[in-house]
Amino acid sequence: MKLFKHSNHNIYHRFLIKSTFSIFLIVLFLFKSYKIQAQENYDSSTTSAIQFLSEYIRIPSASGNENQAAIFLMQACEKKGLHIYKISDTIGSVNFAASLYPLSLNKPNIIFHNHIDIVPAGDSNLWIYSPYSGKIADGKIWGRGSLDNKGLAVIQLFTIEKFIDLAKKKDLPYNVTIVCVSGEETGGFKGSAIVSENFKEIFNPVVVIGEGGAGMKDIAFLDKAKTFFGISITEKSSVWLKIIYKVQSAGHASIVGFDYAYKRLIKGLHKLIDEQQPIQITNEVKLMFSEAGKSIGGIKGFAFKNLDRKIFRPTIKKYVKKVPEFESMLCNTITISSFGEIYNTTNQTPMEVHATLDCRLLPGTSINDMIDIIYKTINDSLLHISILKSSPPAYTSYPDFFFHKLSLSIKKIFHDAEVIPMLLPASTDNSYYRASGCPVFGLNPMIIEANQMNSIHNFNEYIDIEDINNGILIFEDFLQSLLKPI
Secondary structure (H helix, E strand, O other): OHHHHHHHHHHHHHHHHHHHHHHHHHHHHHHHHHHHHHHHOOOHHHHHHHHHHHHHHOOOOEOOOOHHHHHHHHHHHHHHOOEEEEEEEEOOEEEEEEEOOOHHHOOOEEEEEEEOOEOOOOOHHHOOOOOOOOOEEOOEEEOOOOOOOHHHHHHHHHHHHHHHHHHHHOOOOOEEEEEEEOOHHHOOOOOHHHHOOOHHHHHOEEEEEEEEEEEEOOOOOOOOOOEEEEEEEEEOEEEEEEEEEEOOOOEEOOOOOOOOHHHHHHHHHHHHHHOOOOOOOOHHHHHHHHHHHHHHOHHHHHHHHOOOOHHHHHHHHHHHHHOHHHHHHHOOEEEEEEEEEOOOEOOEEOOEEEEEEEEEEOOOOOHHHHHHHHHHHHOOOOEEEEEEEEOOOOOOOOOOHHHHHHHHHHHHHOOOEEEEEEEEOOOOOHHHHHOOOOOEEEEEEEEOOHHHHHOOOOOOOEEEHHHHHHHHHHHHHHHHOOOOOO
C-alpha cells in the first residue's frame, strides 16, 4: 500500500512538473510574441537605430579618446551614402561632417550637431548594467553616452538617412548636414572651436540644431498637468577659475598660529558659497516665462508674464531658494569643483593653496564681472584669481522661421505639448556657432524625466527606446516641411 501511494505520488509529481513547464513555455512564447509585436510598432529605421546606438555605446570615447568611435560613426555615415567632409583628424580631435549633398555645392544648409566624446563612467559597480554594454533592457538602452550625446547623434543620422534617396532624385532647396565633433565635455577647444572657424564660408548654414532643451513634465515652478518642450535659444557661458592664496608663513602643522593658507582659503570659500547671487531677469528669461505664462493662465500665468514687476519679487526669491533649476535660470552660479595645493607634506602647512571654481554666467554677465564679484565677496588682499578656461560669451537666437517649424513638428508628435523658448542653464557647444552669427536652437527631441536627467554624468545613464522613435519622428517631420523639391 505504501509502495502504491509512493508510486502514485511520483506520477502526480511528474505530471505537475510537466504541466508547469508547459505553462512556462506558453507564457514565454506569449511574452516573446508581445515583445515582437511591440517592436513591430516601430519602423525599420527605428529598429536599426536602436541596434546601432547599442553598438556605438560599446565604444568608449571619453574626451581625448574619441578616435575609434568617430571612425565607427564616420564609416556608418559614408556607408549610408552621405558625403563626408573631414575637418580635423588627430588624436583627440576628430571632427567631420556628413551631408546629403557635397558641401562644395554651397547649398543653404540645415545643420544637425552632436558630440562624440563622453565623460568617464566612474565606478562601474554602481551601474545596473556595464557602462559600455549598450544593454537593451526594460524598454531602454543603457550605457555612458546613451543620452549625452550618442543617442541624439543616432536620432539625427537615422532621420537624415530617410532623405538620401530623395536628394539623389530631386534638387532639394536645402542641404542637410550632421556635424560630429570631439571635446565638447572639456570645453569644445578640440572640437567646435575648430569647426566654427570659417563656419559660414564652408557650411553656408541657415540654422544649427544642437543639444539643449527637451520635453519636461512635473516641473516644480510650471503647470504639472502640462508637458513643456523647451527649445534653447541661449545658454549660460562658462568660466573655470583658480583662486589662489599665498602666505609668507609655513611651518610644522602642530604650531601654525592664527593665520595660514588653508584657513584663509576655507574662510573665503565660505563667504562665497553663503552669498546668494542676485536675481537677474534677462530678456531671454522674460521671453521664456512670458510664453509659459500664456499657456498656464490664471494668477500664476499673469505672474510669469510680468516676472520683472516688483510685486512678484518675494515669490521669485522663495522659488530661487527652494528650486535649483529656478535659481540656475535667474542667477549666476558658482560651484567649488576642487581643492589643491602647489606642494605639501602631511606635517607641513603649505605657503600656497588653491581651489577651482566652475562659474556659469547669464547672458550679459562677463568674465570680468564674475571675477569682480568674487574679489568683492571674499575681500582678502592675499587672494589671487586666474582664468583656466572659458567658453564663448552667451549670444541669443530669438525664435524665427526654423524655431516655429520645430515647434509645429513637436506638437504633431506630442499633441498636448507647449513649446517655449528657453535659456539653458548649462553650457554646450552651441555658443561657438551663435558667436558666428548663425541662428542656433538646442533640442533633444524627447521627453526627459527627472531620474533620466539625473543619470547624465552619473551612473545608470539611459535613453528610452521610445525617445529614439519620437526623436526621429520629430526631426523627420521638420525636414519634410522644408525639403520640398524645387
